Amino acid sequence: MSMNNFPMFLRMVDRQVLIIGGGEQATQKARLMLKTNAQISVVAQELEPELARYLAEGRIHHITPPLTVEMMRNAQLVFSATGDVAEGATHAEMAKESNTLINVVDMPEFCEAMTPSIVDRAPLVVAIGTEGDAPVLGRQIKTAIEVMLEPDLGQFAAFAGRMRQRVAQMVPENQRRNFWRWVFADAPRKAFQIGARERAYGLVEDQIAVKGAEIVNESRLVFVHASEPNSDLRTLRDVKALQEADHVFYERGFHEEILELARRDAARAAYGGGEGQGETALSEARKMVSYGHEVVFITRADPADLS
Template identity: 45%
Template sequence: MRYFPMFLDTRGRTVLLAGGGEQMAQKARLLTRTEARIEIMAPGIDAELAAHVASGRASRVEKVYDEPAIDRAALLFAASGCCGIDAMIAARGRETGALVNVVDRPALCDAITPALVDRDPLIVAIGTEGAAPVMAREVKTRLETMLEPELGGLVALAGRLRETVAESVPLLGRRAFWEWVFDGPPRRLWQEGLAAEAEAAIRARAAEGGAGGAATLVSLIALPEEVDLLPLRAVQRLQSAGIVLHPPGLGAEALELARRDAERATLATDGVDRVVDQVRAACADHARIVLLLPVGEPSSPALRAALEAEGLACEPLPGTG
């Protein structure tokens, strides 16, 4: 992976658009939705950019190259129409610590812009490192159909309620609580346009301490020969797990599908009782636990029975018996 995916805080920072044509207008359409200070450096600009200047959303330097303007930028985009000038702008910007993007010239770029699915404040960025923009657009199209347009409002509400939930819902149950919000009745109410009812349901459940949302679930997942053969539910469980127990030397590719902040631990190999002890210890800190098992593991049925005897809800996925 050449490009590290991350989001930049533009609040109070200057973004320079070096150029006055359609390519810079495209960047401005996104940047005007951020909290950045936008400066346009160009002797002539199109009507769309001129409207941003007229409204006060952007300022303008009427030069093709202006060192003070470049020096003010934390991030700059260049498409002046002249390759040589773009290279000069990029070099100066890099000298003064700006992140640089020269449109359609990846060799001069410190950063590239991804395809976006915007459900502000939920933003999904999709990139192929410039290798296949058509593929990025296809993924974007699929995600646009998966994420309802009004979802951003529910995400924003969750942000406003995080402190309230943190005060009422125990840490162990918090992740399960938010899973209930985004995969349960509150989201369905929100989709139906019943925002007040959704908020009331979230507040009521939080006031009860998140009751019903924190039951421990242990998922037993058989490791296939190829990780892309894992069923969708297995991938979902890996992405929601707080801890993943895996056999020694196995499961590396599957672990890549788990949450980055999920704990990883080696699965005991000295009997079912030892594994049960591991799971019992994990229950003290996690409500979602995944056990990765070799396909055809002969002890899987016995392990499931032992875990259920401890009162734990077990979910055997295909191949675990």
């Protein structure tokens, strides 16, 4: 099934956001957008108390009606939050005329932009969307992820961001993915999870100082047995391997659906289903492993017959 909405993070620094309405729905969207660095204007005759407080604090601007197409044209994102279906339809038409993205709250049929459920561990942010079809399911998934990710994980992500330039300067290019895999899956992350932040940071800095030389290269060849082309038949092990792979080998015309589970920037190599073509591709895959890469080989054959 194809996506009707493409998920993307928008840079909101100094962007203009217009919220139409002065009640509870508008307040909810204001709370959400105040997590960003956008410039927020609320179009309403009157503001409910929380919005009035934001105005008094200088965190939002207040514009009294009437709303115009020109106001929308100057905004990068518009929220219609009046709760009125007729007004929502009108605002959607105005947004179309001004070529501006609009979210009409609780009316997905009028939306050009959908608001996801958000797990905020800034700068780590997880967004869950259901294209308006199942918002309750989206919130349930959000709850599960909230429990899974420690509340201060964003601080570890921010630390890693501060280290990126030093890693680029010190760690050889062909070792960097392995280095970051170690940071987030091995000793540093485990130390951070138990509250030993300084130890976590120190482990990373020590490895940068020695150019990542003490990290064991975990290059390997993983076979994904796929006698059926369905991606939904993959095991958790298969998905994890596909997400970590540097190279993915697959049978042309048969395994394309499974490729959707692979890391987007993994190199992909197709082989034919004819006699001997799989063996040639497997030989190439083993060569990639010898160069220090993580390789996944998707095959219809029993992996026991290949290894």
